[in-house]
Amino acid sequence: MAKIVIDGVSYEVDPNNNLLQECLSQGLDLPYFCWHPCMGSVGACRQCAVKQYLDADDKDGTLVMACMTPASDGAIISIEDEQARSFRADVIESLMISHPHDCPVCEEGGECHLQDMTLMSGHNYRRYDKKKVTHRNQYLGPFINHEMNRCIACYRCVRYYDDYAGGTDLSAQASHHHVYFGRQADGVLESEFSGNLVEVCPTGVFTDKGFSKHYVRKWDLQSAPSVCVGCAVGCNTTPGERYGSLRRLVNRYNSEINGYFLCDRGRFGFDYVNSEQRLKEPVRLLDSESRTLSSEELAATLAEFSSSRAIGIGSPRASNESNFMLRCLVGDENFYSGFSDTEHGAVQSIIELAADPAFHCPSISEIEQADAVVILSEDVTNTAPRLALALRQSVRNKALSLAEDCHIPQWQDAAVRELAQQQRSPLCILSSYATRLDDVASDTVIESPRVLSAIGFAIANKISATAASSDGGATEGYGELIARVAAQLMAAKRPLVIAGTTAGDTDLIRAAANIARALQEKRGEKPVDLCLLVPEVNSMGLGMLVNKENTLGRALEKLSSGAVSHAVVLENDLYRRADSGVVDAALSRLDNLMVLDLLDTPTTAKASVVLPTTAFSEHEATYVNYEGRAQLSFQVHRNHSAAKPAWRWLNGDQECDVETMVNRCSSEAKGFDKLGQLLPDPAQFVAGMKIPRQSQRYSGRTAIKANLNVHEPKQAVDSESVMAFSMEGISAQKDAAFMASSWAPQWNSNQSISKFQEEINGKLKQGHTGTLLIKKLADSGAYLQAESAYPDVSKGSLEVVLAQQIFGSDELSARSNSIQERMTDPYIGISPADAQAQGVQHGDMVSLDGIDAPVVVCIRSKMRTGVAAIYCGNGEINPHALPETISLGKSESAMGERGIRGLIISDVLEDY
Amino acid sequence: MFNLIKDTLLSQVVTLWHVFSHAFVKADTVQYPEEQPYMFPRWRGRIILSRDPDGEERCVACNLCAVACPVDCIALQKTEDEDGRWYPEFFRINFSRCIMCGFCEEACPTYAIQLTPDFEMAEYTRQDMVWEKEDLLISGTGKYHDYSFYRVAGKSIKGKDKGEALNEAAPVDVRSLLT
Amino acid sequence: MTWEVGSYLNIGVILGLVIFIAAMLIWVERRLLGLWQERLGPNRVGWFGLLQVAADMIKIFTKEDWIPPFADRMSFVLAPAIIMVVILTSFAVIPFAPGVGVVDSNIGILFVLAMASLGAYSVMLGGLSSDNKYALLGALRAAAQMVSYEVFMGISLLGVVALSGSFNLREIVIAQSDGWYIFPQFIGFVIFLIAGIAESHRLPFDIPEAEQEICSGYHTEYSGMKFGMFFVGEYLGLVLIASLLTVLFFGGWLGPAFLPPIFWFAIKAFGFIAFFILLRAAIPRPRYDQLMTYGWLFLLPLSLLNLLVTGAIILVTQ
Structure with a gap:
């Protein structure tokens, strides 16, 4: 702990953080743009200037950027200092020179960080009399709207999209005051986490397109703390409703699970709630x-x-x-x-393994701390997308440890990245096809399921000889890889093994358990992180x-x-x-x-x-x-x-x-x-008061239903829950754990979350609603043996593996409008060699034996010959009807409306 | 003691005299309806929605009037036309709740919602006091003749491309290294 | 049927007239307030709006007579009746003119004071039974205010009693044939005037119902005719205080012979009523604590001093 003095008041702060973060942790108001709690500092916007003094005798002080200055012991700073204040006012005035005066028609209005900061810094009138710089907008797909004129060039979008989420198709272009954030050309944003741009952008450059179609302001949404039902991660969300339909869904901060970010399936896949096809009558x-x-x-x-x-x-x-x-x-x-x-079977063995004291199932925030990861054939980007985003952070642990060695603070984002360059923590992906995480993987093995599970068992066996050995024939040629991965896992501070049910091979789960058990055996008492994924929200x-x-x-x-x-x-x-x-x-x-x-x-x-x-x-x-x-x-x-x-x-x-x-x-x-x-304890609420679902500013109360009857009905009573369908009750600020939507005076945007955290990036002040159910047994189990039987692939047929898609594989979200725009038809992914052997081309329609519906051929450059990855679409093909091996036949039917044009996978051959 | 009497008693007596003297002043009452009063243009009476000088709806459904309304008697829903203009899908004012405070007019960034000097708003049934957009929309510009929001704001709509709003330069060519 | 003090005819006419006048005061007050505020006041119903009262009556009688479900029914209904009854009873001892009156009582002044004390119950019961925080606050204020001001109301009258040597109001009037008590008892008059307003909680001392602070105080929950009774009760109180002032300090019906005595009484009483309405038009309401401080620390010593001096002078002169 360090002691610093801010405006004459002394505070206990963490010296490993920067001044801005600590000021916000203490609940002080200091404007900022480019800094983001999850992405560190780059000092780009100059908005968080404060005065720093050498010692108590120094009356002049120096202007410093709070986000770029460590909160070192004995620091004396002033936020209120007149010079710092006018500096900040001048900065925001310059940032606003080209801002387009369109708040009334901006979806960000009312929850805009730029509005809040402008007000906080005291700028209100444009004195600059030259012309405003304007930009053309781009089409960015069905999720995100682009309005470049509103940009203030804080670089948060590219720092999030490229550096944090690993996207490649959004970049900063042009120079000086012409700087532009967009794609090379119009087109769908490829990242599965593009929706977070809406929340990351401090103003209205990136807005929620689906929400805009039936837009209402943030304060008019009726909302409650909810949990995403898109996959088994259980991200915390805040859905918002108005006039009887669900309008949008945004992230709800939870330090242990989703933090500040959601995936696009979760964010945009709620629309089925409003569907006309909802069943209405018994x-x-x-x-x-x-x-x-x-x-x-x-x-x-x-x-x-x-x-x-x-x-x-x-x-x-x-x-x-x-x-x-x-x-x-x-x-x-x-x-x-x-x-x-x-x-x-897979879920039952996962539940058994979860109770084993040798293993610990890591939360998303713990996954981010892993510094050596091996994934056994689970396509996490498409089955538990938020986890893939966490894995992208886990490979940065190498960079963070390098920075520590060089005494560079962890929050110095640009410096840490510059130092590490392409050095990453090991991430080994064993899969039957290329995945969206391959770009950050240290090793990628694309093999048939038989080989993958054999490699898994072999890694365990390599770590501890007591673990079951595997079929030596299958792992031929992978000896070096097995030794390397085993060594990486052993050397890591916090190794992590990931497997799951969607690959359809329970052996992979057994292999993962063996690796984790071997690590635990060799490394001692502490349980080893073993993350076994299930596909649906309540599978467990x-x-x-x-x-x-x-x-x-x-x-x-x-x-x-x-x-x-x-x-x-x-x-x-x-x-x-x-x-x-x-x-x-x-x-x-x-x-x-x-x-x-x-x-x-x-x-x-x-x-x-x-x-x-x-x-x-x-x-x-x-x-x-x-x-x-x-x-x-x-x-x-x-x-x-x-x-x-x-x-x-x-x-x-x-x-x-x-x-x-x-x-x-x-x-x-x-x-x-x-x-x-x-369940919340009603005793903690004063006088039985409930928590309002509507904000203090909820509008139109006496007009919403006035067209039906001018005599307003009594407000609906919720007799079951601690929440009320009303704007009255306990102020949400009093109990953050049941916070429907974060808001604090002067902080209308989602950045207000800092007012509810114990410290920046810490727990919410009232803790989280969530409890781990599974009790650990006293004794750990034994190593497992391989059990699965694999088919013999005859010549001319292909071994079937199932592929998943983030947009489409989940039954409910696939019925949402904007998700449907991103879905593709069922396809079969085969290697170029197989395509040649079968005489089919990319985009051809083929029939699979025993299956009625035709599928599209997708030639993937990284597929193993003899293996076909079949994506079953949204129920078009029954995966349980697929045989273990398959042969292709010509189909005369034409490609469906969607086809596979929207398919975003890394190894589609460009020239097809 | 004298001051006390002066403050407590005398000042009251003076006040009484001043008020009493008003008995000899002509009453200001206007005998409506026989006599029609002069209504000042900024009188806060019946609410209307105006149109911009081009005849398009001024309201952009920004919801600020609704949130400013202290009795919450305005409800609306945003929608967008093919030109890219925002406008209200419905716009409802429950006049049986309205207190004519004029906050909506003050909050309106486009001069769309305006209070007019019309105060004769009685109806025989309360339901008739609920007015929809069709009832509220007039065909003129109301009190502000020349203002058009989209000519000022940087959002492009059909007929007004990027860079054509007030004080705007032509869109930047991001591929160019010069300029 | 004969016309003498205490005859049924006399009682009937007085009762009827007093209530009629109290009702008409609603119109009078609104017209006078209008006059002093440069407007007209009610002028549409009947000649000069005279039938406004009738219209108001029709309205108030046909209004829903609502008893809140949370109220204590019995005392809620009783409260407005009490105020009407006690004030009307007080009129029994008022000598309007020779031969006009209900009772010629030897303890007239004491009777009036006793009835005024009972009036406090009406307000308190109304406030308490409403089970409403504003009503309760109003009742609390009313109780404190009425109890306090009764004290010097009584003491201020003792000067008059000492001078006339009687509690009988009729005798007090006759005793003023040589000169009205306003002159020897000016201080007593002022104190009684103030205490009288406070007692009938008229503006500026309407602290128990102060609309801007506590909604409507003790009658917040009342509507229809029950509210009407509180309303008329207030005007009756106004007439009563004006009558008492006339009787005690302004020689009652005494006056030059060109007008009958009852007219002199009416003119004087109406003068006071108009003065009360002027007070309402002009003087803002004091704070609650100011009212109490003023009463106990200023009016009480003053009234005691007044009594002392009066007594001393009487001792010396006799």
């Missing part, structure tokens, strides 16, 4: 006629289902409460998992609720055998979980199938009773992320149709609120005993 389908159920009929139907020993199929995209309620309705033994069988929760032997396959078998007459499917499309033929066979034998879902799916089409459920923003619910971290997501807005949370349908007539439900789940379900801790 219906019974009889003789292909649908009829809305009355409440009596509904009660009778539910009674029928609960008394007839129905089987229930859960869902990894439904909340814990809904899955638990279904389990209560049908009984433990009749509750089946909603995963595919392979995934079920469902996995923990369902019995190990209750696979979907057994459920379908039971159904097709005719042993049961009733089944309930919870928010799940079975045609994505098993072979269509098997599902058809099972469902056709069934007289009574109840499906609860929010959108129509092939499964709802087969149901006799369909009950509409609410979307993530319409109910309060808990989800368990890949770490086993349970998080509470609050209701943002009400659904005005008949839709209810699934657990409420299943609960029938019994009155029950969501908190009771969470508590019941917590006390009755094994492994969920800490779930109840997520």
Whole structure:
């Protein structure tokens, strides 16, 4: 700790940080632009000037940039000093010379860091009488709007996009006051994290295009703390609603998970909530006629289902409460998992491994600290995108340690990068195809699954000879790599092993566990980071609720055998979980199938009773992320149709609120005993006051519904939650953990988050809503053996591996409008050699044997010959119907509307 | 003691006399409706939405009037036309709540929303006091004749390209090393 | 049926006239306020707006008579009735003219003071039963104010009693045949005037209902005719205080013979009423603590001094 004096008041600060960061940590107001809490300082904007004095006798002082000056012990500075003040006012006046006077038609207006800083610095009138510099805008894809005139050249966008997120297609162009931030030509921004530009840009150069289409100001959005349901990472989000529709979704700071950034799937993939295709009424389908159920009929139907020993199929995209309620309705033994069988096995072994004391499942912020990473065939950019962004930071640990050796402060961003150049921490990616992280990887192995898992086992064996050895033949030629990776992991301060379920090969998980166990064995007591990814928001929760032997396959078998007459499917499309033929066979034998879902799916089409459920923003619910971290997501807005949370349908007539439900789940379900801790303690709120979902400035209260009836209805009461559909209640600043949207006086932009953090980049003052559910066992397990069987690939056929896409592979977000603009048709990625052998060209349509839908050929330069990466699209191809090896046939059909034009992968051959 | 009496008693008596003397002054009351009062142009009466000199809607749906409104009686939704202009998809004022404070007019950055000297706003049913954009929009410029927001603001719309707004230079050619 | 003090006819006419005058005062007050504020006041309903009162009455009688669900019903209903009853009862002892009056009581002054004290209950009950913070604050203020000002109201009258040697109001008037008590008892008059306004909580001493601070004080929750009774009660109080001032200090009905005595009484009383309305038009409301300080630290010693001096002079002269 260092002591510094700011304007005569002395503060305890961290000497490893810069003055700006420490001033903000202390809650002081100091304007800035180019500095970002996550990206360090470059001293570009000159806005954070303060006066620094040599000692108590120094009356003159020197102007310094706070962001470029260390908070060294004994520093005496002044923010209020007249010279510093006028310097800052002059700087902002110069920055504003060409600003275009268009705040009223700017989407950033009202949450604009530039507006806030202009006000704070005291500039209000343009004295400069020359012409304003103008720029042409670019088309940047369906997500981001570009309005270059508003730019103040702080360089935050390129520092984020290129340096932080690893993008290559956004750059600073031209020079002096003509500097321009954009692409080389119009086109879609390639990075999967481009949406963060909206929040990173301090003004309105990059704005949310989807939001602009139905734009309202920040203060008019009704919002609540929510959790992203796009993947298993569980990023914290703030969705905003107005006039009954969900308008946008922004990041909600959580120091342990997403920090300041989201991926584009999470940010733009919420639109399905507003979809016209949402199910609205409980219906019974009889003789292909649908009829809305009355409440009596509904009660009778539910009674029928609960008394007839129905089987229930859960869902990894439904909340814990809904899955638990279904389990209560049908009984433990009749509750089946909603995963595919392979995934079920993988999830079960992941849960087992998570309880092993030898391993620690790292959070996103811990992943950023890893300094040697090996990824076993999990395409994280497309399955858990936020994790890929964290991995990009982890490779910078080399640079940070180099900087430490040279006594360069870690926050000196430009200096640290200059020092490290291309030196990075080791990141070894074993994959069947090129991934979007290859550019920062130290080793990339593109091989067939058999070889990949063999390499994995071999690395473990190399680290500790007690680990199972692998098929020596498969790893031929990789001996040096195996030794190198093993050495890198051993040498690292915090090694990390990543695997997951989406590659469809459980051996990879076993290999990953072996590597981590070998590391733990050799390195001693401390558990080793082992990150095993699951694909969906509540995969872990469902996995923990369902019995190990209750696979979907057994459920379908039971159904097709005719042993049961009733089944309930919870928010799940079975045609994505098993072979269509098997599902058809099972469902056709069934007289009574109840499906609860929010959108129509092939499964709802087969149901006799369909009950509409609410979307993530319409109910309060808990989800368990890949770490086993349970998080509470609050209701943002009400659904005005008949839709209810699934657990409420299943609960029938019994009155029950969501908190009771969470508590019941917590006390009755094994492994969920800490779930109840997520619920806020009402005792902490003064006089039972609630937390408002609407901001203090929420407008139009007496006019929104005046067209329907001039007599205003009473404001909706939320009797279940600690939040209210109102602007009244506890000021959000008092309890940051339930902060719907951060705001502080003079800080209208998202930068106001610094007012809620214990220190910059630290925890929120009130902690986080989230608790790790999985209890560690006393003893660690043993090394695992390879179990998978791999197909023999005959000549002329290709071994199938599945590819994922960030936009399209997730069922719900794929139904959002802007995401759909980025989706592609199903494709088959093959190597140039295979393409030549099969006589197909890039963009050709081919048929796969046994599959109805044709797919597009995508020739990928880095594919292994003999392996085909198939992307199944949004349900167009059933991955479970694919054979292990496949041969291509010509297809006469024309390429679909989307084709694969929008495909962004690193190894598509340009000349195709 | 004298001061105390002067302050407490005498000043009251003087006040009483001054007020009493008003009995001999002619009343200012205007006998509306027989007599029509002169309404000052800046009187804060019925709210209208004006158009710019080109006849286009001035309102750009920036929401500032709605947030300035102390009784929250303005609700609107932004939309955009093919020319790139922002305008309100709907714009609703609940006059049964309006207190004619004029904050909306002060907040308006485009002179779109204006209060007029029309105060005869009574209706027989309250529902008729809810006015939509169609009711509010007039065909003139109201009190400010020459102002057009888009001629000043740097956002390009159809018919006004980048660099054509007030005080703007032609767009920069970023490929050029000169200039 | 004969016309003498205490006859039914007499009682009926007085009761009717007093209430009628109190009601008409609503119009009078608004017209006078208009006059002094350079406007017209009500002038549309009837001649010069005279029927404004009738219109107001129709309105107030047809308004919803709302009792808030959280209020204490019985005392809520009782409160406005009390004020009407006690003030109307006070009029019983007022000698309007020779032969005009309800009772010729030997303890007239004491009766009036006793009734005025009871009036405080009305305000307190109204405020308490409303179960509303503004009403409660109003009731608290009213209780303190009325209890305090009753003290010197009573003491200020003792000079008059000592001079006339009677508590009988009729005798007090007759005792003034040689000269009105306004001259020997000027200080007593001023104190009684101030205390009287405070007692009837008229502006500028309407601290219990101070609209700008506490909404409407004790009658915040009242509407319809119950509010109307508070309203009329206030005007009745105004007439009562004006009548008392006339009787005690201005020789009651006494006056030159060209007008009948009742007219002299009416003219004097109306003069005071107009003066009260002028006070309302001109003087701003003091702060609550100022009112109390003024009462206890200035008016009380002054009234005691007045009594002392009066007593001394009487002792010396007799």
